[in-house]
Amino acid sequence: MKNFLLTTALTMSLAAPAFAAGEHEASHGDMKSDEHAAMMVGMPGDASKVDRTIDVTLLENDEGQMLIESEDLNFKKGETIRFKITNKGELEHEFVLDTVERNAEHKEEMMEMAGMDMKHADPNRMILDAGASAEVVWTFSNDGAYEAACLIPGHYESGMHRKVSVGK
Ligand SMILES: [Cu+2]
Numbered sequence: 001m002k003n004f005l006l007t008t009a010l011t012m013s014l015a016a017p018a019f020a021a022g023e024h025e026a027s028h029g030d031m032k033s034d035e036h037a038a039m040m041v042g043m044p045g046d047a048s049k050v051d052r053t054i055d056v057t058l059l060e061n062d063e064g065q066m067l068i069e070s071e072d073l074n075f076k077k078g079e080t081i082r083f084k085i086t087n088k089g090e091l092e093h094e095f096v097l098d099t100v101e102r103n104a105e106h107k108e109e110m111m112e113m114a115g116m117d118m119k120h121a122d123p124n125r126m127i128l129d130a131g132a133s134a135e136v137v138w139t140f141s142n143d144g145a146y147e148a149a150c151l152i153p154g155h156y157e158s159g160m161h162r163k164v165s166v167g168k
Helices: 004-012 100-112
Strands: 052-060 066-069 073-076 080-087 093-098 125-128 133-139 144-149 161-167
Touching: 052 093, 080 093, 080 125, 093 100, 093 133, 100 144, 125 133
Parallel strands: 052 080, 073 161
Antiparallel strands: 052 066, 080 133, 093 125, 093 144, 144 161
């Protein structure tokens, strides 16, 4: 199994979740006033105004697929969702919310940068080591068709993308 050699190194990092910032209020203060702060897909939400919680599992299966498992990702404009994300796989994964177009662009960038450390944290992007969990509170401020994905090279093609629809 190709993933076997990676498992040992990843297991060693389990004690320190790669991304815990989303779990406390301080992360809101880290928002930069760049293009990422307010996006079509929405913006970081107020943890005291969560409408619903959605559990998300990131994993690989025995058939060689990589998956983002959750209930259907159908929301209403203005809804604030707490995503509780757990990486149950043996590899690092991420959970990105964005438009299909921007995910495609970002995926290309990730391919070009393969091998470099791309762990910059955008507010719409959670990176999770194997075994790690994280939360993101997100407000969907615009209706439309969006996407949840993992853009680590090869993962999207292996199945790590889900439709997100935000109704009016
Ligand atoms: Cu992945």
